[in-house]
Amino acid sequence: MDRGRLEESFLDLIRRASTVLPPDVVAAMRRGIEAEGGGTSAASSLELMLENANQAKDGKTPICQDTGALLFFVEYGPDFRQKDIEEAARAATVRATELYYLRPNAVDPVTGANSKNNLGDGSPYFHFEQRDEDGLRVRLLLKGGGSENVGAQYKLPDAGLKAGRDLAGVRKCIIDTVYNAQGKGCAPGVVGACIGGDRGSSFACSKQQFLRDLGDKNPDPVLAELEESLAKELNELGIGPSGFGGRTTVLGVKIGRRHRLPACFFVSVSYTCWAYRKAFMTVEGGEVSYDWD
Numbered sequence: 001m002d003r004g005r006l007e008e009s010f011l012d013l014i015r016r017a018s019t020v021l022p023p024d025v026v027a028a029m030r031r032g033i034e035a036e037g038g039g040t041s042a043a044s045s046l047e048l049m050l051e052n053a054n055q056a057k058d059g060k061t062p063i064c065q066d067t068g069a070l071l072f073f074v075e076y077g078p079d080f081r082q083k084d085i086e087e088a089a090r091a092a093t094v095r096a097t098e099l100y101y102l103r104p105n106a107v108d109p110v111t112g113a114n115s116k117n118n119l120g121d122g123s124p125y126f127h128f129e130q131r132d133e134d135g136l137r138v139r140l141l142l143k144g145g146g147s148e149n150v151g152a153q154y155k156l157p158d159a160g161l162k163a164g165r166d167l168a169g170v171r172k173c174i175i176d177t178v179y180n181a182q183g184k185g186c187a188p189g190v191v192g193a194c195i196g197g198d199r200g201s202s203f204a205c206s207k208q209q210f211l212r213d214l215g216d217k218n219p220d221p222v223l224a225e226l227e228e229s230l231a232k233e234l235n236e237l238g239i240g241p242s243g244f245g246g247r248t249t250v251l252g253v254k255i256g257r258r259h260r261l262p263a264c265f266f267v268s269v270s271y272t273c274w275a276y277r278k279a280f281m282t283v284e285g286g287e288v289s290y291d292w293d
Contacts, residue, residue: 183243
């Protein structure tokens with residue numbers, strides 16, 4: 001695929017991520033409305049969120065004014081070069097900012113200057129994996145700042161939580177994160193967590209959980225049970241949409257794991273808001289497809 005067409009494909013991927021709420025998220029929101037019951041403020045809040053998403057899709061405008069940080073997860077075959085992919089994605093990011101699909105969100109932490117085009121050191125973020133098969137698979141997350149601020153990392157054992165180095169301790173960490181967030185982070189949100197790893201790989205793993213479908217089931221039966229039971233417990237906290245109270249505090253819980261050092265036991269918890277923006281693109285034989293419209 002030539003550079004120009006690859007750039008256009010990335011531009012369309014960014015537009016879709018910014019303006020279209022994925023079908024698994026929409027379905028989870030609708031289940032939340034049913035759980036809340038008609039006439040409640042929680043149900044009304046969820047209905048307004050979906051109406052906002054519908055208008056964004058119809059008008060091809062961002063679902064949220066904070067279009068977030070761009071996280072590209074790329075799998076590429078021998079018919080693609082990593083350098084070409086990154087250059088096309090960065091060029092598309094600049095154009096997407098000019099077209100207002102993205103808000104200028106890349107700020108220099110030393111000078112405070114905004115690059116005004118979403119490019120900068122580590123912006124966008126890329127995670128590359130080479131594969132043997134031809135073709136390209138790109139998964140994009142747009143991660144907002146409000147939900148990013150309420151994420152947390154724990155080092156077990158944690159005396160304050162009375163959390164030990166076991167799954168009961170992990171459970172306490174995840175509940176503590178969501179409880180402390182309350183309505184911040186634009187609930188209802190989705191929890192992505194990782195057990196183990198070092199500090200860096202653990203947080204990266206927690207964010208990769210957001211690439212999963214909300215309706216999937218963890219292949220590890222132990223983690224599958226933990227995800228399901230935590231989703232139930234978190235929704236029983238009563239925080240509800242926007243923190244106004246209700247039965248829908250989270251839309252889902254997804255947990256991964258990484259082997260750890262004997263001396264370390266980290267639990268990393270990432271949180272994303274109801275405007276759970278993701279878009280997936282596949283390039284095979286020169287043809288581009290997207291997972292949803």
